Structure formats: C-alpha cells, structure tokens
Amino acid sequence: MKDSLVVYNTVNRIKEKFEPLNSPFVGMYVCGPTVYSDVHLGNCRTFVSFDLIFRYLLHLGYKVRYVRNITDAGHLEGDRDEGDDKFSKKARLEQVEPMEIVQKYTLGFHEVLTLFNTLPPSIEPTATGHISEQIEMVKEIIDNGFAYVVNGTVYFDVEKYSKENNYTLLTNRNLEDMLNNTRELGGQDEKRGRLDFALWIKAKPEHIMRWPSPWGVGFPGWHIECSAMSNKYLGAQFDIHGGGMDLAATHHTNEIAQSQACNHTNPAKYWMHTNMLTVNGVRMSKSAGNGFLPHELFTGSHPLLKKGYTPMSIRFFMLQAHYRSTLDFSNDALDAAEKGFKRLMNAMVLLKELHPSDRENDINIPELEDRCYTAMNDDFNSPVLIAELFEGVRIINGAYDEKVFLNSEQIDQLKTLMEQFVYEVLGLKDDILKMDEDFDKVMDIVVGLRNEAKENRDYVSSDKIRDSLQKIGIQLKDNKSTTLWLKN
C-alpha cells in the first residue's frame, strides 16, 4: 500500500510517486500562521488538510517529523519590505506588548486546532526563538554572493540568483516580464531590483521587536524564518514542504531561492499546496473581510449563518472536498455535510452492536478496504474515501436491521476498516453523540420504561417519552429485539 502513494508536486505540476529521501522517515514542513489575529476558517482548512496528510503518512507506517512554524516576528504590513510589522501595529492598537499579541493568538490558534482534532506537529518552532539561525543563514547567503547590505538592511539579489537558478520554479512565470513590470517602485527604495526581497530589516527607532545583528539592530524578513527553521529541524533537503496556495508565488518562491543560495538545493522534494476556502466564490481572507472565525461558526453567531455547526461537522465538510480544489462555503453545504456526518457517526455506533450470522453472503470487506486505500493513495483523495466509507455505512445499517448478514470475521474486518479510516486517517470523532457513562445508565432506565409502556400497548405514555426525547435531540431507534438511542 505504501508503494502506490502518489502526490501532486507543484514543481512539476503532476502527480508523482511518493518516495521519501530516507524511508521510513519523512520530513514535512508546513508554513504555520502569523499570530497577530484570530485564525479564520480558511487558515484552518489548510491545517486540516495537512493534518489529513500527516495522519495518512503515519497510518502507512512512515516515521514523520512534522514541523509547523509560528510566525511571531518579521511579517510586515505592506509590500516592499517597509512599514510596521504586524505585531507592533496590533500591539499599539491593543496597548499591550507585541509578545502579548503573540501569546494571545498562539493560544487561540492551538485551541481552535484542538477543536478540529488536528494532531499537534512534532515541532512547532517560532521565528523569535530562531533569530541566530536566521542571522547565520543570511550571513551565508551574503558570503555566497546572493545578497547585499544597504544601510543596515539585507536584500536578496533575485536578478543575480536567477542567472544560475530558476527563480519562478513554482509559478512558471516569465521572469523578464516580472522584472520589466513598470509598476512604480515607490519613493526612496533601497533595493537594486524590484523583485529583491529583504532577508534582514533595519529597525526604526520606534520599532519594538529588535535584535542585534552584524548589520545593526533589526529584525528578520518574513521568508528567512521558514528556511532557517526547516533547515535546522529537517536538514537542507527534506520530503514535503506545504502551505496554502497563496504562499507559492512569493513566500515559497523566496524560500527556495534562499535555500538554493545557502545550501545549493531546493529544500523539499515535494511542494504541496492546499487550495482556498471561498465564500460565494471569492477567497476568504482577512483583507477581504469575508472571514468566518471558527468561534462564530461553532456558535452560529455570524450574521450569515442560520445556526451553529460542531467542529467535526466542519472538518467533515472540509474533507468532503479535495485539498487542491477550492471549497465554497454556504449554509446549505454545511447543512448537507452535517447530516452526512451524523449518518456516518450513527453507523459507527451501530457498528459496535452488530451480531455475527452464519447466513451466506457475498459482501467483500477486503475489496472495500482496497478501494479506500486506492482513494487515499491517489493524492490523499478524501472525498472518494468518504464515498467508499458510505458503502460501509450501508452495510452496517443493513446488518443492524438484519437485512444484510455478516459473519464474525467480516464484522471484525469492517470494524477495523471503519475505525482506522474514520478515526485515525480522517481524524473524525463523535462530537455530536457525546456519550457519558452515567447518562447511559439513565437512558437505559428511560428507554426501559418506554418499552414497558409500549409492550402494555400504552402508546400514549410510550410516545410521550419518545417524542419528548426527540425534542431534546435524542432519537430512539427500534428494531426487532432492542431499542437503541442516538443523540442528534
């Protein structure tokens, strides 16, 4: 199964066989958030996508080191490497220390990702914790002749770099056109070329986050942190580098340039990019102001929402689309996903109640399992996997209703299959049907009373209990011999 995994590589724009540089070890670096504001749902989609990838690689038996950074310094407000960094600006706005901003939104980020049931990365390094590594890397790039210093700021020389390297590897853009683009360079630009970007930026007097360096007091540029930290924890070359598609053209392009200039290699064998979450067909983004905060979605407090959705319904909604497709966000789509998710979770409960039968049947669980692996091996195609799992749901429901018959071996196979893919690979869990031991016991009593009334043909009483439970979202499911209850 491991041998047939293919992944889409942005570098060549095709799906390629996944062959780790040093199997069974896999190094994966994913660009994390800039923690100057709340994560919105679009950000979450990327991290849920890479969580799926992480989980599946683990499931296949790879020893994965998953590094995802926290950007807590150096990310500037505007373009052209000028202006405030995002943390200082927000700190001034909220009248706190920049690191209080960092702390607040880092905690928020972790809280949200925990709700989405993502596994924590193996290492989560911060930019501020790796200033010296970044300085070392900048020094090396200067020594190698690909950067220059102007008045305390260090710039990467894209034009020089592109003479020997393909700068537009990820985007396939025409460099000449980019260089000749006549857009205004703006006032007193220190850069030699308009594509040059800052590796280290001189701090203005009012700038709070600052560190000493060989070029004076300053702070690192945005792109260098990922190069320095991936290099430190995964080596000069590793297997997967990922992030949102919006990062490919600038951030990842510059990361490759930095690593080439420093280590003479593209840092990653496979570059993977996740697509955007859209609202009414337009990308969800902070600047567009169409961002949904996870919290607004859970509680339904956003004006565009009719109701709230549980984190797992939303995770399921995201996984029903392929990570490289845009996913459009709407009430109807979420409602549909929520219902489908409940159906899947109900089946997971029934799965535990199945009894083996000796009756002949032609149900082939191993074949279903093969189809599940085929789906995931095809560039982590979770929507197809989910479609296959609904075949499992049909089998489970049929078996529970005693219309389909499974022997004990088949039940075990089905349990393994469903639990591995639903819980382990897709990372779904039951946040709708919250079970609790005491509550279970109480429900047993209630259901017992209701069935007693039913047996005595006291339907007024039995229906009253059933309907009252229905109103608070507990559904009784009668079959021939027993009654099961499920929370909706």
Place this chain on the structure above:
RNA sequence: GGUCGGAUGGCCGAGUGGCUAGGCAGAGGUCUGCAAAACCUUUUACAGCGGUUCGAAUCCGCUUCCGACCUCCA
C-alpha cells in the same frame, strides 16, 4: 496585461476516453401500533461551438464566464 486554475444535476462535491462516485434535498416503496431511523427503487448533469476517436463530461482548438497569484493573507 502576464501566469495558473476552474465551469459537473436543486445544493455541495468526486471522476477524467466506454462501467451507478458520494453526501444533502425531491419522488415512490419496504419495515413499524404510529413514527423516526434504516433499507430498496427513482428524477434532474457534465458552460458553448468545432475537431480527434468505433466511442468524449473526460483529449485538442476556439469562444464566453469565473477565480487565484502577480501587493499583506493558509
């Protein structure tokens, strides 16, 4: 303007030369004391125009529309 990617049924969303994706919604049925759930059956598709092919939603060309990146964003 440049680069790249889209356009699939009422909605979401896979697929990508011949075989039902799937979920939600709709219709009919089975089961049930009645329900619910479940199960079975079923309706509505591949933007338009050409071309290649025995055969195209899938490949090629053109057209229209949409989006992303090119400026901070996952």
